[in-house]
Amino acid sequence: xxxxxxxxxxxxxxxxxxxxxxxxxxxxxxxxxxxxxxxxxxxxxxxxxxxxxxxxxxxxxxxxxxxxxxxxxxxxxxxxxxxxxxxxxxxxxxxxxxxxxxxxxxxxxxxxxxxxxxxxxxxxxxxxxxxxxxxxxxxxxxxxxxxxxxxxxxxxxxxxxxxxxxxxxxxxxxxxxxxxxxxxxxxxxxxxxxxxxxxxxxxxxxxxxxxxxxxxxxxxxxxxxxxxxxxxxxxxxxxxxxxxxxxxxxxxxxxxxxxxxxxxxxxxxxxxxxxxxxxxxxxxxxxxxxxxxxxxxxxxxxxxxxxxxxxxxxxxxxxxxxxxxxxxxxxxxxxxxxxxxxxxxxxxxxxxxxxxxxxxxxxxxxxxxxxxxxxxxxxxxxxxxxxxxxxxxxxxxxxxxxxxxxxxxxxxxxxxxxxxxxxxxxxxxxxxxxxxxxxxxxxxxxxxxxxxxxxxxxxxxxxxxxxxxxxxxxxxxxxxxxxxxxxxxxxxxxxxxxxxxxxxxxxxxxxxxxxxxxxxxxxxxxxxxxxxxxxxxxxxxxxxxxxxxxxxxxxxxxxxxxxxxxxxxxxxxxxxxxxxxxxxxxxxxxxxxxxxxxxxxxxxxxxxxxxxxxxxxxxxxxx
Amino acid sequence: xxxxxxxxxxxxxxxxxxxxxxxxxxxxxxxxxxxxxxxxxxxxxxxxxxxxxxxxxxxxxxxxxxxxxxxxxxxxxxxxxxxxxxxxxxxxxxxxxxxxxxxxxxxxxxxxxxxxxxxxxxxxxxxxxxxxxxxxxxxxxxxxxxxxxxxxxxxxxxxxxxxxxxxxxxxxxxxxxxxxxxxxxxxxxxxxxxxxxxxxxxxxxxxxxxxxxxxxxxxxxxxxxxxxxxxxxxxxxxxxxxxxxxxxxxxxxxxxxxxxxxxxxxxxxxxxxxxxxxxxxxxxxxxxxxxxxxxxxxxxxxxxxxxxxxx
Numbered sequence: 001x002x003x004x005x006x007x008x009x010x011x012x013x014x015x016x017x018x019x020x021x022x023x024x025x026x027x028x029x030x031x032x033x034x035x036x037x038x039x040x041x042x043x044x045x046x047x048x049x050x051x052x053x054x055x056x057x058x059x060x061x062x063x064x065x066x067x068x069x070x071x072x073x074x075x076x077x078x079x080x081x082x083x084x085x086x087x088x089x090x091x092x093x094x095x096x097x098x099x100x101x102x103x104x105x106x107x108x109x110x111x112x113x114x115x116x117x118x119x120x121x122x123x124x125x126x127x128x129x130x131x132x133x134x135x136x137x138x139x140x141x142x143x144x145x146x147x148x149x150x151x152x153x154x155x156x157x158x159x160x161x162x163x164x165x166x167x168x169x170x171x172x173x174x175x176x177x178x179x180x181x182x183x184x185x186x187x188x189x190x191x192x193x194x195x196x197x198x199x200x201x202x203x204x205x206x207x208x209x210x211x212x213x214x215x216x217x218x219x220x221x222x223x224x225x226x227x228x229x230x231x232x233x234x235x236x237x238x239x240x241x242x243x244x245x246x247x248x249x250x251x252x253x254x255x256x257x258x259x260x261x262x263x264x265x266x267x268x269x270x271x272x273x274x275x276x277x278x279x280x281x282x283x284x285x286x287x288x289x290x291x292x293x294x295x296x297x298x299x300x301x302x303x304x305x306x307x308x309x310x311x312x313x314x315x316x317x318x319x320x321x322x323x324x325x326x327x328x329x330x331x332x333x334x335x336x337x338x339x340x341x342x343x344x345x346x347x348x349x350x351x352x353x354x355x356x357x358x359x360x361x362x363x364x365x366x367x368x369x370x371x372x373x374x375x376x377x378x379x380x381x382x383x384x385x386x387x388x389x390x391x392x393x394x395x396x397x398x399x400x401x402x403x404x405x406x407x408x409x410x411x412x413x414x415x416x417x418x419x420x421x422x423x424x425x426x427x428x429x430x431x432x433x434x435x436x437x438x439x440x441x442x443x444x445x446x447x448x449x450x451x452x453x454x455x456x457x458x459x460x461x462x463x464x465x466x467x468x469x470x471x472x473x474x475x476x477x478x479x480x481x482x483x484x485x486x487x488x489x490x491x492x493x494x495x496x497x498x499x500x501x502x503x504x505x506x507x508x509x510x511x512x513x514x515x516x517x518x519x520x521x522x523x524x525x526x527x528x529x530x531x532x533x534x535x536x537x538x539x540x541x542x543x544x545x546x547x548x549x550x551x552x553x554x555x556x557x558x559x560x561x562x563x564x565x566x567x568x569x570x571x572x573x574x575x576x577x578x579x580x581x582x583x584x585x586x587x588x589x590x591x592x593x594x595x596x597x598x599x600x601x602x603x604x605x606x607x608x609x610x611x612x613x614x615x616x617x618x619x620x621x622x623x
Numbered sequence: 624x625x626x627x628x629x630x631x632x633x634x635x636x637x638x639x640x641x642x643x644x645x646x647x648x649x650x651x652x653x654x655x656x657x658x659x660x661x662x663x664x665x666x667x668x669x670x671x672x673x674x675x676x677x678x679x680x681x682x683x684x685x686x687x688x689x690x691x692x693x694x695x696x697x698x699x700x701x702x703x704x705x706x707x708x709x710x711x712x713x714x715x716x717x718x719x720x721x722x723x724x725x726x727x728x729x730x731x732x733x734x735x736x737x738x739x740x741x742x743x744x745x746x747x748x749x750x751x752x753x754x755x756x757x758x759x760x761x762x763x764x765x766x767x768x769x770x771x772x773x774x775x776x777x778x779x780x781x782x783x784x785x786x787x788x789x790x791x792x793x794x795x796x797x798x799x800x801x802x803x804x805x806x807x808x809x810x811x812x813x814x815x816x817x818x819x820x821x822x823x824x825x826x827x828x829x830x831x832x833x834x835x836x837x838x839x840x841x842x843x844x845x846x847x848x849x850x851x852x853x854x855x856x857x858x859x860x861x862x863x864x865x866x867x868x869x870x871x872x873x874x875x876x877x878x879x880x881x882x883x884x885x886x887x888x889x890x891x892x893x894x895x896x897x898x899x900x901x902x903x904x905x906x907x908x909x910x911x912x913x914x915x916x917x918x919x920x921x922x923x924x925x926x927x928x929x930x931x932x933x934x
Contacts, residue, residue: 365750465833
């Protein structure tokens with residue numbers, strides 16, 4: 001199951017405690033529950049209803065195949081096999097229950113031993129469990145069967161022994177998690193004995209997952225016992241379970257396959273039922289809400305108009321929306337000229353990273369992207385072939401270790417751009433990769449190319465990612481918080497490198513950051529985002545003196561400088577940014593704005609030119 | 624101490640425990656194993672003679688020493704019933720058992736890894752709910768059906784019903800098809816699930832976003848960038864399944880009358896031929912340990928970062 005990033009809703013958490021809650025919408029789990037309920041009902045009523053028929057010996061009808069009287073045939077004493085299969089449900093389930101209880105009790109004891117024993121003995125217990133878990137259950141069961149002799153008792157013990165290590169491991173893992181929690185630490189500090197910690201704090205807290213796993217263990221025990229009986233090592237006559245019926249029926253499979261069919265179907269059905277239900281139960285604790293709704297239709301888009309000849313990147317009315325009416329980016333427009341570094345700044349959640357993803361064509365499903373224009377070099381991005389996009393658009397992410405493939409050498413990850421998009425030979429591609437690694441000032445680029453990402457430092461990795469963008473002929477570099485994960489001295493170097501790359505290649509750079517100080521230092525132009533919209537755009541040089549929007553001003557004011565009184569708490573902006581679903585009709589910043597009027601609450605200000613030098617601002621209070 | 628050395632030491636300790644356990648197995652049998660094997664009607668002299676021949680009248684430590692030196696030199700004792708040396712039985716039958724297990728593991732991996740990846744790519748971020756449900760239900764059901772039922776079903780339909788394959792025995796390539804299939808289905812479903820989960824996890828990572836931003840063709844994206852990163856966990860499961868598959872082979876060998884160790888172990892337990900049961904269980908256990916060690920060592924060599932992760 002993948003998480004969609006959203007935390008579990010309160011509704012789902014409430015639903016988890018009720019069986020109906022976790023079964024809703026879970027078809028396999030519901031099917032499993034149904035089969036299990038049927039099996040249990042059969043175990044209860046089976047012997048009462050068909051017990052007599054199953055035991056009735058009929059010398060005139062021995063070893064028959066299927067007939068209207070005996071749908072599954074008869075056995076060597078002429079007893080009806082369908083009745084025997086139905087009756088055997090009780091014994092099969094009871095044996096499995098016994099084996100599960102044996103295994104679970106032994107496992108829980110074995111698993112809790114490490115938390116009460118002295119250190120050395122605890123390690124021995126852990127080691128034993130780890131060694132036993134690796135052993136196939138059937139092997140352990142056979143070992144036990146040799147010792148105890150053939151029969152149901154031996155098989156139950158054997159399967160119990162086979163189940164125990166798994167339970168011990170589960171108990172250990174769960175107990176270790178609980179033992180690490182604060183309340184257990186607190187109990188220890190208060191001098192509560194280890195045994196008491198175990199019984200009072202640890203066991204009650206791990207009981208639920210253990211009980212959920214019992215269903216799965218029960219299914220395993222049922223199949224294991226069926227296997228043992230099928231091999232003739234389990235239940236012996238005159239007792240019979242499904243495995244034993246299969247043992248008797250199997251040699252007759254050549255002449256009358258239907259006599260093996262009944263018990264085989266019963267075992268398969270029971271196995272599937274308990275497994276599906278067990279699966280659903282075991283997962284109940286880790287469920288994530290499913291995305292049910294379809295995304296809303298993209299907003300109507302106007303005519304694209306003529307491309308802006310001076311811009312490498314031209315975005316007009318970009319909107320990104322998700323199902324449920326979430327629209328994290330709304331009607332965003334921006335442009336970037338060759339060699340220009342445009343800073344996109346805003347708090348986290350302002351939509352700046354999704355803007356970058358949308359421009360790069362990387363918005364994850366189920367998000368939808370709409371725009372009136374999204375042009376790279378004057379052409380609609382949607383019409384650009386991969387060959388051009390792959391070489392002209394470069395992306396740099398926050399965490400360079402995550403952005404590089406851990407399994408591949410750095411040089412290969414660079415070279416493939418040339419191999420795939422420019423049909424370069426391997427040697428040529430590699431030569432170029434080494435050259436680009438050198439251009440981002442990595443020492444000994446030839447050697448770096450032969451290394452895996454984890455062998456490089458954080459700064460070196462980010463340089464390698466930037467070098468990857470230089471493999472083609474980049475026209476646009478999207479750098480999404482490229483220095484946030486790096487330490488301060490390395491940050492400076494990477495910023496300097498980005499400036500150098502922009503100057504040398506003439507590529508436009510979209511630099512995304514939450515840090516307005518860094519943006520002011522590096523960028524030519526700054527675009528400020530708030531709650532999915534651009535609220536102000538101005539030359540970076542005018543940030544200090546020319547910022548007009550109250551939000552931009554607040555961001556700048558919150559920066560500490562040499563004159564800041566360090567004894568006072570840092571100035572922040574009171575309140576929080578509204579979530580995408582909660583933006584009202586007016587200016588999204590109004591609730592936090594000191595200048596807000598009634599008009600700001602009800603009517604949204606459009607981005608409008610303000611003063612000269614390309615400044616634009618969306619605020620009613622700016623005249 | 625290097626990670627590899629530590630694993631080998633752990634392996635040797637487990638092996639020693641296993642040898643002692645297999646020795647103890649016969650001594651744990653309540654009463655006299657020779658009497659229980661020969662039956663209540665056997666004359667006392669015969670039982671005594673057999674006990675002496677097996678060394679069961681000596682002190683326990685001496686018996687253990689004899690057993691361990693015997694095992695180390697390949698002497699696993701002789702069968703109560705046939706008088707054959709157990710070591711010989713093992714040497715003849717082991718290859719047949721391993722052939723089934725290896726072929727089934729190979730088949731399961733070949734089918735399941737691409738299947739799991741395909742399902743993951745199709746259902747990423749919750750799209751194609753139908754595929755998701757079908758995949759989960761189908762693999763869940765396939766995992767839940769034990770291998771001996773697949774074996775019986777295959778015999779009933781493909782061997783007896785359609786007559787395409789021989790129903791039992793080992794003679795030529797055709798006889799391998801059904802046992803290998805029966806063994807492979809369950810593990811394949813298991814591996815497909817793991818492969819899907821691993822693929823989904825990797826698909827969400829930044830390096831896949833960057834690889835997508837590079838506009839790589841789908842084949843390169845999935846085979847070169849995705850596959851190596853999902854393979855470690857998938858192969859671990861595959862390797863660990865190999866040992867459970869060796870055990871599952873017991874039941875499949877029984878259904879197909881396959882002349883492997885599995886059939887032998889069932890016969891020996893039913894017939895109370897304890898030296899054979901002891902020797903075969905020891906060999907099974909040793910195979911499991913060797914497989915797990917091999918999986919550990921191979922993974923250590925494959926994964927360039929495992930040297931850091933090893934604790």
